[in-house]
Amino acid sequence: MKTVKQETQMKTLEKECIFCKNKVEVKVKESDYENWKKGSHIQDAFPYLKPDEREIFISGICGKCFDNMFWWKFLNKMTWVFICYKERKV
Ligand SMILES: [Zn+2]
Numbered sequence: 001m002k003t004v005k006q007e008t009q010m011k012t013l014e015k016e017c018i019f020c021k022n023k024v025e026v027k028v029k030e031s032d033y034e035n036w037k038k039g040s041h042i043q044d045a046f047p048y049l050k051p052d053e054r055e056i057f058i059s060g061i062c063g064k065c066f067d068n069m070f071w072w073k074f075l076n077k078m079t080w081v082f083i084c085y086k087e088r089k090v
Helices: 030-037 051-058 063-068 071-089
Strands: 002-005 010-016 023-029
Touching: 010 030, 023 030, 023 051, 051 063
Parallel strands: none
Antiparallel strands: 002 010, 010 023
């Protein structure tokens, strides 16, 4: 994850969707980001984020991909990602 400092108080976090590889920029308050790193729940740390912005934080999937997916598809993909990851490690 790349962090771009933009303003004194705000942090722009750039996250890449694990499916479509789109970069999603999420703007958060610097202090909230610190709280989140210390272990705050995402909804407590960033109550102003949109659900799809939170989603990329939690699962690494952008809102668009998340909407287009059924759960079984998601699980298949995750299994596939896991297998690829394992094979690369061996
Ligand atoms: Zn996506």
